Amino acid sequence: MSAPAQTAPPPAAAPALSAEEAGRRVDEVLERLAATGDEQARAAAEELVRVLMDFYGTGLARAVDLLRRTGSDAGPGPLEPLLGDGLVAAMLVLHDLHPEDLPARVERALDTLPGHPLAVDSHDPSTGVLRLKPTGEGGCGCGSTREAAHRAAADALSCFAPEVAGVEIAETPRQAPLLQIGTRPAGGSPGPAR
Missing domain, CATH: 3.30.300 (GMP Synthetase; Chain A, domain 3)
Structure with missing residues (x-):
């Protein structure tokens, strides 16, 4: 009888990358390519970024369209979970798809x-x-x-x-201190006259 097969644990998910950080990293890579002086490599990298942006933008546009079509009777809206997620919302804005x-x-x-x-x-x-x-x-x-x-x-x-x-x-305006008016405690001195 053979031993049961060992399954490897699933790989840890990469940390979510914000749209701002992704853009910054793409710019850094393109700048490094430009610094090498290899214009063909730089142009190819820029074309690759454009092709991938078009590909993901088209896919997102289709997903948004499909969700809109199925959502006319879906309560608050089938897009709501997508619009409330920072990463997905950033992608929708990036591709001018955010409604x-x-x-x-x-x-x-x-x-x-x-x-x-x-x-x-x-x-x-x-x-x-x-x-x-x-x-x-x-x-x-x-x-x-x-x-x-x-x-x-x-x-x-x-x-x-x-x-x-x-x-x-904006600065929060400072409020004047609360002036408390009340009776003098019993047996207290009247204090100086003004």
Whole structure:
């Protein structure tokens, strides 16, 4: 009798690559090729990137179309899980397939920020800068909290709304201290007259 066959454990999945990081890595490879001076290799690499982008874009367009066709009676929408996933949303935006406009995608990105309640204050389309404002009583107003909120917002926006070129968070206006008016404690001295 032979021993049962040993199956190898499945390979570990590669960590998800954000659209921003993927673009940065592609640019780095193309720059390294350009630095070699081999124009044919550089041109071939650029063509390869274009062909792959076209291939994946066509596949994504077909998937979105099929989901739309089957989704007329599917409740909140069959695209919702795709639109809510940062990686898939970034691919849809990259291929100009995302059905939501920029304001809707910005709101979707901000909704992914637990602990960092932010809302849109303004957007300058000419510069791509999005100005955000705190919406609640979150944090202590210290720099580390503000920096964490900025970093989290920028990361979320890079997936859902890569058209946003910069993020600014408005200062939270300081509130005047609460003036408490009440009766003087029993037996207390009246204090100096004014």
